[in-house]
Amino acid sequence: MRSRLGSVRAKATAGATLVVALALVAAGVALLLVLRGNLHDQAGLEAEVAARGVAERIATGSVDGDLDLPDGDEHPVVVTDEDGRVLAVGDDVRAVDGKRIAKPGHGAGGAAAHASGDEDDADDDEDADGPKPGEVDDDVDFRDGTATVGDRTEGYRFASVEAKDTGGRKVTVRAGSALTPEQDAVGTVRSAMLIGLPLLLLVVAGVTWLVTRRALRPVEGIRGEMAAITASTDLSRRVPVPAAQDEIGRLARTTNETLAALEASVDRQRRFVADASHELRSPIASLRTQLEVGVAHPELLDVPGAVEDTVRLQHLAADLLLLARLDAGEKPTGSRVDLAALVREDTSQRVNDRIPVRVGRLDGAEVSGSRGQLGRVLGNLLDNAQRHAAASVRAEVVREGEWVTLRVDDDGPGVPEAERERIFERFVRLDDARARDDGGAGLGLAIARDVAVRHGGSLAVREGSVFELRLPVAR
Structure with a gap:
């Protein structure tokens, strides 16, 4: 039994641990996704701020001037x-997305030469889609990529913003924010979760x-007491009841x-x-x-007495057999x-009774059951009434809605109110009038009930002295 209890504890422990593990894994994955998303958005915001800073300087001046670009290590x-x-x-920006970046010749000078060559197209571009001269486009294009700054290549979150300088020339400013802090933060949290x-x-x-173990301790006490009861066959013993009003207490x-x-x-069987x-x-x-x-x-040889004793034995054996079948x-x-x-059939056959049975009201009503057992009940009630009657025994059948009542009464002294339940116990006789020679063995009313x-x-x-048998009407 201890191994089975141990198995219950093991199963409960494994189940609880599995549920908690699944919940923690799900929560951890959700946490990592949220953290990564927030850091990713933060990197994009930093890249957008850097790109707009450069774009606004271009919009308020010219691409040919000093743009004061951020340090490549930063953005x-x-x-x-x-x-x-x-x-x-x-x-120090050497490549973006694996493509080498060619430095413009003489900084702004090269750009100025290109600008003078396109001077005639500036007016045409003013009506094209995009920002107007001196403005920065509100739209931002975000993309992930890589950039090589110096000798180090890392992942970046890039933000691209369009702008036009005061001369109407449109440019695209692309600035990046390193994703390394995001990856480091996510990796740190992931490592902490894998350890914790x-x-x-x-x-x-x-x-x-x-x-x-603590919860199942009362169960072990119940099991031990049941084992002791089984070994000693002492049914008067009881298992310990824990103070807690829980399932084990109810068990x-x-x-x-x-x-x-x-x-x-068992006591009733022994008495029987x-x-x-x-x-x-x-x-x-x-x-x-x-x-x-x-x-x-x-x-x-007293032949009539022997026959009477044999008949009595036969009736007693039949009563005991019926009780055994009912039990x-x-x-x-x-x-x-x-x-x-x-009732009509049974009373018509009672020709030698000490007191004739008078038949009262007989309502037609059928019940569902065993005709032999119900006939035994009627016979036992009539025998009991004749045993105690002074001069009158009456039987009637009355239907009352969905119920039918069989009443048998006599003019005897009746049953004291305190004994009206006890007479239905087996082998019970209330007084000397119910001696073995004058009455039965005290099984008739017990069988009837x-x-x-x-x-x-x-x-x-x-x-x-009125006995009422109530039965449901057959449907």
């Missing part, structure tokens, strides 16, 4: 004209293991309720066996005595039984 900048010719480039995730999972696994209480029901069932043995002993002893006397003295959960058949016809309950109805005593 590599390349200024080109509409034909893609390089007009200006930052210090296993440590956090170890903590989660350890805490889950300890918590599960312990349910287990104790099951043990109590099992103890009551003891009472049945006691009831069988008397007629068997009497019958044996009569037979022994008959063997020794045939003239003294085994035998379900009644689904036949339709007319209670009024059953068990049959009534298994047919979906009830059997109770009303007004002292």
